[in-house]
Amino acid sequence: MANQEENKDSSTISRRKFLANSGYAIGGLVVGGVLGSLLGREPKQQTPAPNQSAPQQTPDFNQALMFFTQEQFKVVDAATERIFPKDDNGPGARDLGVAFFIDHQLAGEYGFNARDYMQPPFFPGEKVQGYQGRLRRREIYEIGLREMQNYSMSKYKKNFYDLAPEEQDAVLTAFEKDEIKLTTTSASGFFKMLVTNTLEGVYADPLYGGNKNMSGWNLKKYPGNQMSYANIIEKEGLPQIKPASLRDHLSH
Amino acid sequence: MPKRLPKVDVVLVGVGWTGGILASELTKAGLTVVGLERGKERKTEDYFMVHDELRYALRYELMQDLSRETVTFRSNEKVRALPMRSYGSFLLGDGLGGAGVHWNGQTYRFLPYDFQIRTQTIERYGANKIPAEMTIQDWGITYDELEPYFDKFEKMAGISGEENPLGGKRSDKYPTPPMKKSPTVNMFIEAAKKLNLHPYMVPSANLSENYTNPDGVARAACQYCGYCERFGCEYGAKADPVVTVIPVAKKTGKFEIRSHSNVRRILHTGNRATGVLYVDVTTGEEIEQPADIVVLTSFVFNNVRLLLMSNLGRPYNAANNTGVIGKNYAYQVFKGQSVGFFNDSEFNTFAGAGSLGACLDDFNGDNFDHSDLNFIHGANIAYTQTGKRPIQNNLVPKGTPGWGKEFKAASIKYYNSTISVAAQGACMPFRHHYLDLDPTYRDAYGDPLIRITFDFEEQDRQLTQYLASRCEDIVKEMKPSLVETAKELGPYDITPYQSTHNTGGVIMGADPATSAVNSYLQMWDVENLFVVGASAFAHNSGYNPTGTVGALAYRAAEGILKYRKSGGGILV
Incomplete structure (x- = not known):
């Protein structure tokens, strides 16, 4: 300071x-x-922005859901915190608002793949040809999150967000390594998107709902x-x- | 029936760097020019909120909307081509200024070797040096002939630089001095000098100082804010068409830009172009714009696609090696690099500019002996400090997990403590690398997408191995705590970003049998049609292409004026 x-x-x-x-x-x-x-x-910088040093006085009205159900939000909040956990370096995904960031992204054109080519016909391709599915990102999230819950329930008899951190890591690893088979999309593809979106939420400008109080930037x-x-x-x-x-x- | 507008002297299809240069040169000479741009108007004021990595770098704010038009890709003819559904390998520009808005500004001249690559390779190594399927050919012009046009482009854009000790002969120095040297740039230069290499500062379109160009356009110096590639410049310090050539053309009163105008066909009667058919994308109305001279100034893919859709020129057929339109598609071999991780040093690498850096050409072109090497050409090796932005820069040592506690700690620890030296490999054309029309997939108007057939070859793998090792030598000389080098090229994959240096398809040459355009980029088969851009490259060199694209555009402008004056015919 x-x-x-x-x-x-x-x-x-x-x-x-x-x-x-x-x-x-x-x-x-x-x-x-x-x-x-x-x-x-x-x-503008001459005037100290509010909420920088003093404890937050007004609520953050941005922290509400545009897309996720409450349960989906809790799964994403818990999963992204494992991907980018709070530690000695500073805050993790939860404190940075990453799950809100992802919710807000999926609610808009990114979630609908609005600027991607989504015309048929759809054929499975070679890996080097990139994603060829017909599912849009928000649909992939819905399927992936449901399966994270199903897998947690069948293996541990608990919700994903109620598992111990090591158990959550084991579930995420099973997705990462495609040990879980999803009928319409790939578990590792979903997981990769979750990791990418987590880093976006940590480091994107706070205007998008993550990187709360620029604390993500402070880490780096x-x-x-x-x-x-x-x-x-x-x-x-x-x-x-x-x-x-x-x-x-x-x-x- | 489409609405038919009054005839103009020249119609340009696309208003980026090449369209802007032609508009400027032709209107200054008194011609009336209409520029059809399918995207929207762009201006410096648009970039008020440009320091937004998510919006511009990851959500592709300035890029073509792929939902309306993309490309399809296959590695070879046995595979079904599938659409590039989202961005990866390259980023297609859109709107006024085109890809010239979101570039980094690295402005090289191709080497004398490039323009006579076939002749010089055979002279030095014999014909057997060239593999049977490799279709390199001379460009129908020499470096010395093109030199005045390089000079013209550099002075218009205000390129900041110092002489390349291993480059072609220059008629004049760069118009502005090189960029400021950051500590890491100095480290690269020192390391390279210790290895007896020949480093020089990257020629930069991000102005090192305030500059007024020969057209009277004044621009302010770069602020090293670290937001160039994928972003527009909020200061106009980065040369782009919107802040250089387009205002000059507009000032003549003879240039009309029509944005939101998507050209679908080149109209022609026999071997003469008569104008273009386009759609006003805001109303759907079809409009004919007749013109004495038609110039294709869009990106590589669309130049080729428009010719093929309009049945102009001879389509390339790889099976029997006939025809030319779509031939010699090439790219950039840009995977060889070496990274130094420094445990005890932190650098100001969050700051930077798209062209801040130093580089060397000791292993580019034929500047080194290839007698005992299984490849030709090479790469410019560079260290650039373009501004490390936090979402996309998370380099961690090998063996670190890709997420979780260890990843977080390592990605933070090394964020300000890595230096990457990369080789921008040249890409030779091969018989089975080409562009044609996709038989299945369509754009928003029902027209076929362009289809890319391309993969990396043994030439590219060997080049990468060798050049990555040379990058490693330099990084080691900087004494980092850890060095990691990427030497394996792998197959061409359209998903990770590599570069937007796509080239070829309407290549230039001295022989109408093997090239589509002459050295003025005039079509051999249609004398009043000029096709301008990297589509004219007969192969791609180990450099960013824009300097050479700009030079060719100035040459094409001169050709069009000559053609106009002579009243017709093929220019020699």
């Missing part, structure tokens, strides 16, 4: 530098508007959304820069 003041300063300086640059650009053909639109705006000392690194690009070592999110970028 000691570096905070310094970093505020450096970000202000770099902003001034852009403004100088933009004035230069306007001298010729005007080719861009972002630089111009920054003119006259107060650097990643500064998030910064205007410029021109001042540090030549410096040795790892500069400590307080992270900023896309929210910090909006002027109100």
Whole structure:
């Protein structure tokens, strides 16, 4: 935290530098508007964002479900916490809101494969030809999560989310290694998607519901959304820069 | 009946780098030009929220909507081609500026060897060096002939760089000095020098300093924000068509861009193109745009597809090795690399720019002796600091599990502590690597998708083995705690990202029997049709292609003006 003041300063300086640059650009053909639109705006970072250091006062209204049932949510919450567990490095998937992130993603175009080619005919292909199924991501999740519950029930007589961590790992490993056969999709394919989506939820901008309070970025000392690194690009070592999110970028 | 519009001098199909360059050059010379772009308008203001790895890098914000059109792929003719249902191996651009918006900006010149590859390979090693199925051929132009056009492209874009000690002869230096050197870039340079190699800074379209180009376009310097590839530049510091050539064309008052206009056919009478048929994608209306000269300036796949769908040129037939349209599809052999893990050092690698880096060509082209090697050509070896973004960068040492406690700890520990040196391998064409129309799968209009038949060959495997070892030599010299090297190429797999350097299909050459276009990218069979882009590459070199694409576009512009002036005929 000691570096905070310094970093505020450096970000202000770099902003001034852009403004100088933009004035230069306007001298010729005007080719861009972002630089111009920054003119006259107060650097948002100067105002400490709420909820950064003080305990959270207002509820996070984003933490509700758009797609999952309550049971599906509990399975995903437990599974992603095993994929990315809380440890000495810092928070795990649960504290970072990863299951909410995945819920919100599946509710929209990603869940519907809206920008993927989903036209028939469907044929099983070679591995190098990529996914050739007709199921959309949200359907794969529904099938995969149901099977995680079925498998946990048949093997341990418990819900997946009530299992001991080692037992949860054993279930996940069975999916990873395709020891479980799903009728319409591959268990390992589902598991791979779950791991990918977990990492997305840990490290995507907090606007998507994960990476709560930018704590995912803090794990990697990643500064998030910064205007410029021109001042540090030549410096040795790892500069400590307080992270900023896309929210910090909006002027109100 | 489609609506028929008044005739214009030139119609361009696609407004990315090549369309933008042609629009700029042709309108400056007084021609009226219409640019049909099937995507939407793009402008620098669009990138206000661009530092969003999920939206741009993983959800492909700037890429073509595959639900409307994709490609199909098979490894060989015995396999059924299936659609690329979601993105992986390469990313197709969309909208004004095309793939020129989301590129990294690494702007190389192909080597003199590339343009005379067949002649020079035979001269040095004999004809037996070339495997029977390998269809390399000279390009019908030399490096020296193309040099002025490279220079023109570099000055327009403001390329920042220093001379490649092993490259072709330059008529002038780069217009702006090289990028700033980060500590890891310096480590690569030092290691390479110790090995008596010839490192130089990657030629960069991310401006090292404020620059005003010969057209009077002024742009600001790069801020090293670390969001280039897959992103648009919020500062206009990265050269792209929207901030360079397109405004110049617009200023003439002779360039009209029609976005949301998807061209479906090139119209022709006999051996003359008469215009194009396109669909206004917002209304579904079919429209004819007549023109004296038609120029295909879309991406490789669509250039080939439009010719085949319009029955123009001679389709390639691999079975009897006849025809040319679709021939010599090539890619990039980009798997050989070596990674150093540093236990006790942390670097500022979250910062960067798409073209911040250093590289060397000691093992590229024919810059080294291939007498005892079972491959030709090679790769540019580079270390680039493009900005490590956290979702996509989770390198862990081999043996680390892919998830769970150990994975989390290792992926965090090494996030700021790895350096990867990679070989961007050249890709030679083979008789059975080609593009044609898929017999089964269709786009949103009912037109056939383009079909890719392609796999890696023994040439590519040998190249990867050798070049990965050279990368490893350099990484070892940096004294990391652990070195891991990827030497096995495996089969071509369309699922992991490799590069958007797809080439060939409408190749250039000196002989109409074996090439589709001449050195001005004019079609041998249709004199008022020019096909511009990496589709003209007779093979792909060990470099990013855009510098050479840009040079060829300037040459094509000159050709079109000559053609216009001479009143017709094939340009020599």
